[in-house]
Ligand SMILES: NC(=O)C1=CN([C@@H]2O[C@H](COP(=O)(O)OP(=O)(O)OC[C@H]3O[C@@H](n4cnc5c(N)ncnc54)[C@H](O)[C@@H]3O)[C@@H](O)[C@H]2O)C=CC1
Ligand SMILES: O=c1[nH]c(=O)c2[nH+]cn([C@@H]3O[C@H](COP(=O)(O)O)[C@@H](O)[C@H]3O)c2[nH]1
């Protein structure tokens with residue numbers, strides 16, 4: 196029996212065990228479309244999600260990623276209040292229509308109006324009387340004001356050009372261009388409802404690939420523990436776009452029961468995980484989730500495989516779960532173990548629709564990890580959510596109980612080299628993906644699924660793949676030296 200067990204054990208492959216075959220191609224890398232589904236209902240121009248880890252994703256990371264066309268998942272190692280506020284910060288960042296407006300009345304003094312504009316760094320104020328919009332006061336109106344007690348009503352522009360609720364961005368641009376105005380109040384029945392500004396429109400034009408919700412706000416995801424339905428509801432009130440049910444082992448009967456309940460009570464796209472087998476994929480899809488998060492133990496800071504002896508080499512886990520998920524049109528998100536852009540191309544070729552990144556993003560400016568200097572070089576802290584330090588902050592029930600009060604970690608606390616802006620990292624990753632898809636001859640991710648063919652390589656092949664027999668004298672932006 197035991198001999199059989201070993202005999203029947205399958206070999207599982209991962210990123211370094213394979214390469215993709217180059218093939219005759221009509222495709223130029225610049226023409227490749229890397230957009231893909233990250234859930235059943237959300238398609239992203241850049242199919243990358245950031246890990247819900249406390250050294251990877253808070254509001255700044257989520258904003259930067261959504262502007263570029265990817266999605267940040269805010270971690271859950273903080274109170275519900277704190278997490279909800281981070282979600283709100285992302286939602287507020289780039290709204291087309293500003294709803295929380297500072298206003299003045301016709302009787303406000305110019306002095307006071309100037310003070311408000313200075314304090315909140317805004318260039319114009321709608322003038323409101325009995326809720327009705329009666330004028331607008333902008334920097335232009337007060338450019339030559341040199342003090343003295345005058346009222347807003349004396350300098351404000353009275354014939355305000357306005358627009359109704361529901362106006363499209365194109366219509367707004369047209370009105371603003373035609374009338375040479377920079378502020379367009381939204382009015383319903385004479386009452387002020389919001390304001391569109393030229394500044395916000397320009398920002399939108401700067402990020403044509405941004406991942407936005409139906410109201411034009413940046414999208415954001417957030418993680419919850421598998422039993423934290425209260426957190427899920429509060430996040431939904433804050434209009435989160437995606438909820439990740441975040442656990443080391445989603446193929447746990449109690450977790451699945453809870454997912455079923457969350458699915459019923461919370462109407463939002465759900466990503467569930469982590470899993471690594473066909474059976475788990477079947478069982479989670481049966482719960483009507485919108486994407487699967489796949490990867491047990493491949494992460495750079497994960498020790499699950501050595502501490503618990505559990506796991507599936509990542510490319511194997513992706514292909515197994517994808518075979519099931521494709522039948523139901525549920526995206527697989529390959530999570531963990533991705534070190535280079537080439538690994539992303541391999542993950543997608545093995546069936547994934549998107550990838551989730553921890554270590555590749557943890558060194559960026561926008562990651563919340565603490566900065567430190569080691570040997571004269573700048574680093575940022577990056578730690579597993581099952582590391583002692585992260586658990587001590589979050590106080591995990593499970594680990595706490597296991598060790599009779601002491602913690603049994605499944606992750607380490609580490610440092611990764613500082614990398615500058617996330618924009619640069621995403622640029623390199625997207626460029627690598629396009630290059631890989633060009634070699635294969637895939638115009639898009641769907642074509643990559645069918646055209647991407649693997650060849651298995653040996654240790655010698657792997658050594659040959661990396662730079663060898665040279666001393667690198669200048670670090671490439673997509674090939675770190677440490
Ligand atoms: N992707 C991976 O390989 C791993 C990820 N992690 C990360 O660490 C953090 C903490 O994860 P958790 O410990 O799951 O959070 P947690 O401590 O909140 O556990 C949530 C629930 O998941 C189930 N669960 C977790 N580990 C299990 C196991 N070994 N056997 C059976 N059921 C299990 C249990 O029902 C547990 O109550 C998460 O952010 C998670 O993503 C941790 C370990 C492995
Ligand atoms: O075994 C683990 N113990 C941990 O403490 C831990 N924390 C995060 N994760 C998982 O690792 C993923 C990020 O992996 P990378 O750094 O390789 O991108 C993440 O997205 C998670 O799936 C953990 N796994």
Ligand SMILES: [K+]
Nearest residue numbers: 492493494497
């Ligand atoms: K690992």
